[in-house]
Amino acid sequence: MKKIDNVYQMLEELEGRMKRGISAFEISEVLHIDRTSVSRYLNRLYEEKKVEKFEGRPVLFRVMRGLEIPTKNSDSNNSLDKIIGSQSSLQVPIQQAKAAILYPPRGLHTLILGETGVGKSMFAELMYQFAKESGVIKEEAAFIRFNCADYAENPQLLISQIFGVKKGSYTGADRDREGLLKKAHEGILFLDEVHRLSPQGQEMLFTYIDKGCFKPLGETEKSVYADVQIIAATTEDPQSYLLNTFTRRIPMMITLPSLKERDLTERHYLIETFIKQESKRIGKSIYINKNSFVSFLLYDCPNNIGQLRSDIQLACAKAFANYKSKKEDYILISQSDLPQHVKKGMLQIHRYRDEMDLLLKRKGDILRFYFKENSNQNSLDIYRDREDFYDIIETKIESLKSAGIQEEEINQIINLDIESHFHKYIGNFSQNMRKNEVAKIVDVEVLEMVEMMLELAKNKLYREYDEKIYFGLALHIHGFMERVNKGTKIYHPKLNFIRVEYPDEFLVAMEIARYMDQRLGVQTPLDEIGYLTMFLATNPLDVVGEKEEKVGILVIMHGNSTASSMVDVCNALIGEEHAVALDMPLSMNPQAMYEIAKEKVIELDRGKGVLMMVDMGSLTNFGDMIYEETGVIVKTVDMVTTSLVIDACRKAVLGREIQDIYEVRSEVSAMARVNELRNDLEKKNLIITACFTGEGASERLKRILEEKVTLNEDTEIIPLNIINRREFMALLDQYKEMYRILAVVSTIDIHLKEIPFIPAMEILQGHGIQVMEQIIQEEQLFIGVSKSLKNHMTTADGETVAKEIRWVIDDIEKHLKVRIRNEVKIGIALHIGFLIDRLKAGGKEVVFRDLEAYSDQYSRELKFVKARIQPLEEKYKIEITKHDLAYICKMFLSNQDDLRE
Numbered sequence: 071m072k073k074i075d076n077v078y079q080m081l082e083e084l085e086g087r088m089k090r091g092i093s094a095f096e097i098s099e100v101l102h103i104d105r106t107s108v109s110r111y112l113n114r115l116y117e118e119k120k121v122e123k124f125e126g127r128p129v130l131f132r133v134m135r136g137l138e139i140p141t142k143n144s145d146s147n148n149s150l151d152k153i154i155g156s157q158s159s160l161q162v163p164i165q166q167a168k169a170a171i172l173y174p175p176r177g178l179h180t181l182i183l184g185e186t187g188v189g190k191s192m193f194a195e196l197m198y199q200f201a202k203e204s205g206v207i208k209e210e211a212a213f214i215r216f217n218c219a220d221y222a223e224n225p226q227l228l229i230s231q232i233f234g235v236k237k238g239s240y241t242g243a244d245r246d247r248e249g250l251l252k253k254a255h256e257g258i259l260f261l262d263e264v265h266r267l268s269p270q271g272q273e274m275l276f277t278y279i280d281k282g283c284f285k286p287l288g289e290t291e292k293s294v295y296a297d298v299q300i301i302a303a304t305t306e307d308p309q310s311y312l313l314n315t316f317t318r319r320i321p322m323m324i325t326l327p328s329l330k331e332r333d334l335t336e337r338h339y340l341i342e343t344f345i346k347q348e349s350k351r352i353g354k355s356i357y358i359n360k361n362s363f364v365s366f367l368l369y370d371c372p373n374n375i376g377q378l379r380s381d382i383q384l385a386c387a388k389a390f391a392n393y394k395s396k397k398e399d400y401i402l403i404s405q406s407d408l409p410q411h412v413k414k415g416m417l418q419i420h421r422y423r424d425e426m427d428l429l430l431k432r433k434g435d436i437l438r439f440y441f442k443e444n445s446n447q448n449s450l451d452i453y454r455d456r457e458d459f460y461d462i463i464e465t466k467i468e469s470l471k472s473a474g475i476q477e478e479e480i481n482q483i484i485n486l487d488i489e490s491h492f493h494k495y496i497g498n499f500s501q502n503m504r505k506n507e508v509a510k511i512v513d514v515e516v517l518e519m520v521e522m523m524l525e526l527a528k529n530k531l532y533r534e535y536d537e538k539i540y541f542g543l544a545l546h547i548h549g550f551m552e553r554v555n556k557g558t559k560i561y562h563p564k565l566n567f568i569r570v571e572y573p574d575e576f577l578v579a580m581e582i583a584r585y586m587d588q589r590l591g592v593q594t595p596l597d598e599i600g601y602l603t604m605f606l607a608t609n610p611l612d613v614v615g616e617k618e619e620k621v622g623i624l625v626i627m628h629g630n631s632t633a634s635s636m637v638d639v640c641n642a643l644i645g646e647e648h649a650v651a652l653d654m655p656l657s658m659n660p661q662a663m664y665e666i667a668k669e670k671v672i673e674l675d676r677g678k679g680v681l682m683m684v685d686m687g688s689l690t691n692f693g694d695m696i697y698e699e700t701g702v703i704v705k706t707v708d709m710v711t712t713s714l715v716i717d718a719c720r721k722a723v724l725g726r727e728i729q730d731i732y733e734v735r736s737e738v739s740a741m742a743r744v745n746e747l748r749n750d751l752e753k754k755n756l757i758i759t760a761c762f763t764g765e766g767a768s769e770r771l772k773r774i775l776e777e778k779v780t781l782n783e784d785t786e787i788i789p790l791n792i793i794n795r796r797e798f799m800a801l802l803d804q805y806k807e808m809y810r811i812l813a814v815v816s817t818i819d820i821h822l823k824e825i826p827f828i829p830a831m832e833i834l835q836g837h838g839i840q841v842m843e844q845i846i847q848e849e850q851l852f853i854g855v856s857k858s859l860k861n862h863m864t865t866a867d868g869e870t871v872a873k874e875i876r877w878v879i880d881d882i883e884k885h886l887k888v889r890i891r892n893e894v895k896i897g898i899a900l901h902i903g904f905l906i907d908r909l910k911a912g913g914k915e916v917v918f919r920d921l922e923a924y925s926d927q928y929s930r931e932l933k934f935v936k937a938r939i940q941p942l943e944e945k946y947k948i949e950i951t952k953h954d955l956a957y958i959c960k961m962f963l964s965n966q967d968d969l970r971e
Contacts, residue, residue, distance in 0.1 A: 073107070073111065074111045074114065076101060077103075077112060078111075078115055080101055081132070082133050084096060084100070085132050091130030091131060091132045091157065093131075094108040094109040095108075109129075112131050119134060130158065132161065148199075149196045149200050150168060150196055151164065154343065158332075158335070160326075163324045163325065163326055166324045167200065167324060171197055171204060172206065176206070178299075178321045179301070179322070180299075180301045180302070180322040180324060181301075181303070181317070182301065182302070182323075182325075183304060183305075183324065184303075184328070186305050186374065187329075187375050187378075188327065188374045189375045190326060191262060193324075194215075195213060195260070198258045198260075207256060207257060207258070207299075211256050211257035212255075212258070213260065214254045214258070215260045216231065216262065218263045218264055218266040218267050219266045225268040225271065226287065228271060230249065232250050232251055232259075232261070232267075233284050233287055234251070234287065234294070235247045235249070235286055235288055236287065236288035236289045239288020247286075249286060251278065251294075252296050254298045255296045255298060258298070258301060259301070261302040262303050263305070264304050265304045265306045265312055269313060272312065272313045272316040273313070275300070275316065276313075279319045282296075282297070283295045302320070329375060334368075334422065335429065337366075340375060341363065341367065341382065344379050344383070345358065345386065345403075345439040347441070348382065349440055355400065355440040356386060356401050356438075356440075357400055358385075358403040358404075358436070359403070359404050360430060360437060360724075362385070362403050362405055362408055363437055365405070365415035366408075367415065369411060369412045369414055369415030370411070381408075381409055384409060385407045386403065388403075396928060396931075419644075420642070420646075423646070516548055516551070519585075519590075520544045522585070523582045523585065523586075526578070527606050530574075531575065531578060531606065533606075543605045560597045565600040569600070572604075572606075572607040578606055579599045579602040579606055583598070583599050583602065619676035619678050620678060620723060621679055621680065621722040621726065621728045622650070622678070622681070623649040623674075624650050624671060625652070625684075625710070626667060627651075627684065628685055629653060629654070631653055632685070633651035633654075638651075639716070640712065640716045641719070643716055644716065644720055646723055648722060648723050660687075664688075667692050668696050668700065671696050671704060677800050678727070678728060678800075679702065679728040680705075681704075681722070681731055681732060682705065682707070683706075683707050683710040683714070683715055683718065684706060684707070684710065685708065685709065697807065703728060705729075705731075707732065753808065753809050754808075755784050755785040756786050756787075756788060756805060756809035756810065757788075758789075758805070758813075759771040759772045759775070759788075759814075760791065761791065768789035768791070769789050772789050778839050779839065779842050779846060780843075781846065786809070811825050812826070813827070813842060814826070814827050815833055816828075817829075826841075828842060844892070851892055851896050852872060852876050855875075855900060856868065856873070857869075858900060858903075859871055859900070862907075863904075863907045865907050865910035868903065871903050871906060872899065874941070875899045875942070876899060878938055879898055879902075881938045882935055882962060885934045885938060886931055886934055888963065890965055894965040898961050898962070902942070906946055906948060909950070910946055916951075916954060916957065918952075918954075918956040918957055921952060921953060925952070931959050931962075932955055932956065932959050935959045936955055939955070
C-alpha cells in the first residue's frame, strides 16, 4: 500500500475514533512518518477532493462525506462558526445545521439529538441566528422556544399550546386561541423534549410538515396555513420514543457530542467563557488558581455543558461570597470553592499530564478572566500567545510614570528580568514547529532575511543556531516591523550591560542591523540591536535542554515496606516517579540509616533542596544533621500520612520552592515548628548587597551602609553577585538557613518574596537609608520589648519570650500576607507576652464579642494564626483560647498597611 493510502486510511480511522478533524501531527505520531510528508499527502488528497481541509492552528482534515452545503453565505464570521469546537467536535453538526438552514426553498426540518446539557437549545438558537445572517429569514422573524415537558401531564393542553384551540373544544377552552405554530409564521419554532409530545400531537405535527397547514384543536373545517421551520430536540432514542411516521418526515438529524467526546481544548474555552460571563455579571475580574482550573477540566461531568456552567456559577458565587465577607482584594476561586465532585478532577491529572502541560504550560499559578477580553478565539494560538518584550517594558515604564516618577529617574531605576524572560520566550517554541507554520504569521521576506542573518552570525561567531532561535528571531523581527510602522519607540533597559557582556555578539548584531536597514528600508535603533544581540548570544543547548529542577521528596519510615507502599501510591496518583522511599527495619541501626539517607539526599538534590518526610524518632533529626554536614537544604516533616506525601509531591512536581511546600501545609507538626523556632532564634541578622559581579557596586553599597546606618554587633553585611539568578537564589536559600535576612540592596530588582528589597538608587539618593533605618529601628524596638517583658513577666524569661514572639509575628505577617507598622508590632508583642504570662499563672479567660460571626468571616485567617502560634503553646504548656486568637487575629487585620508585592 502506498504511503498516501496509509495516510488516508489513518485519517479515516482517527476521525471515526475521535469524532473530529485530525491534524497532520496526530497522523505522523501514529504512523511514525515525518509530519511534513504527512502534510504533503493530506494536501494532495485535498486537491483530489478526497478530504476536507479546515484552516486554523493546527490545520485539520477529515474525509469527504459527500454532504454538499449550499454556498449562499460563504462568510465564516457567523454565529455557527463562532461556537467553541467549530473546528473540531462540532464540525459535522455545524455543516449539517448550515445545510438545514440554507436548503432551498425554506430549509429542512431538523431533529437535534444529544444528552442532557449538551447545548441543544443553544444550538437551535444559533441556527436561527445563522438563518437571519444568511438572509433566509427576515431580521424580525420569530424564534419561539417551547418545552413539551412542561405540559406533558396534560396532552390536550400541550397540543393546544402548539396548534391553538377552538372555543368549546374541551372544558376551560372559553375562547379561540392562536397556537405557537401560527405565531412562528416565517420564523422558527423550537420544540424541546419533543418525545413528550403524545402520538396524536406527533401525527398533527407530521401532517403540518406534509401539507403546510394544520387545524387547531377542536376545529373540524377550517385549516390554518403557516410557513415555519421546525427544529425539535430530544434526549431519547428517536426510534424508541417517536413515531416512525414522524421521524421519517424529519430529513435532518443532528447529533451533538457529549462533554466527554469533546477534547480538553474545547473544555478549556468553555470554562473560560463561563467564567467571563460571571465576570461580566459581577463587573470585576475573576481569578482562579491553576489546581481549581485543572479540576474543572478533568472532573466527570455527566450532565455536560449545562452542569459545567452550573458548577462554575456555584464556584464563582462562593468565591464572591468570600471576597465580600472576608474583604479580600480580589475574587479568587480556590479548591475550597469547588463542589466535591469537581475537586475529584485533580485525581485524573496523571492520565492527562501531557495535555495539561500543553494547555497550561505558560500559565502561572493564578489565572485571570475578565469579561472585556476577547473570548471569540476558538483555538489555542501557540504563536501569538506570548508576551512581547516591547510591551513588557512599555507597561513597566507606564506604571512608573503613573507612580509619579520622573522620566530621567525611570531610565535609572527600571530593571526587568530581561534575560529570564528572553529564555522563557525562546524555550516555549515547540520542537515540532516548521517553517511553513511560521510563514502563516511572518512574511516570507522576513524568513529569508533571518536565514541570511543567522548564516552571517554562524560564520562570524563560529556558532550553530537551531530552529528555536530561527523561529524566535523571525517572530521578533515581525513584531519589530509592526512597531516601526506604528512609530512606537523601542527601549532596552539593559543595553549597556548587553554591550559590555556580549561584545562580539553586539558587533555582529550591528552588521545584521545594517543588513536589515538595506532590506527593509528602516533605520534600526541601538536599543533594537541590544535585542538582536540577545538572540545571537543565546546558547541553544541551554534554552532547549534546560529542565526546571524540582525539590526532591524523600520518605523514610520505620518498618519493612511502610515508606515504599506510601510512595508507590503517591507516584501512581501523581503520574510521575518523583518521590523516593527508604524503609527502615526496626532492627536497623539509626547510624546506618543516617548514612544511607545522607547519600540519598545528595543524590536527589538538584539545587532546590530535599523535603524529608518521616514518621518519628531519630528520623526527625536527620534533616538538620545532613544540612550541617553537606550544605544541602533539607526540611523535615514528621508524623506524615499518605495524603501529606501526595500533597507535597504534587507541589514539588509543579515546581514550587521548598519553603512553599513546607510552610503552606497547616498540618506542619508542632515538633517541626518548635525546632524551626529554636533554630531561628539563634540566627544572626544579615543584610545582602548585590550587583552583577559581587564587586564594585555591591562593595560600595556595603561601605555606604556601614557608614550611614547604625548597626549592632549581631548584624553582618555580605556582598553577592547576581549574574546567574539561579545560583544567587540557591545561595540566598543557604543564607536563610544561617541568618535572619533583614533586607537585600541591589542594583536590579530581583523580586524576592518575604525579604524587603531596597533599590541601590534609593540608597544613593538617601531615601533608601531611611528605609534601612526603619528596618534597623524595628530591631531596636524589639530590644525594648525584651526589656519590658523581662521586667514584668513572672512565669517565664521575658527576653527569650520576646525573641520567640517576634518570630511568630513575622510568621503570621507572612502567611496572612499583611504588613504591620512597627509601633503596632510592639503592641502585639507585648499583648502576646502578657497573655502567655496570664495563662501560665492560671488567669481568667477574656471574652471576644460576636466571636461566632467573626470566626465565620475570618475562619481561614484564624486557622493560620492558630497554626503559627502553636509553637508558643507547645513550649509554655498553655492553650490559647478562640477568644484570645480572635483578638490577636484582629490586631493584624485591623492594623495592616497596604501590602506591596
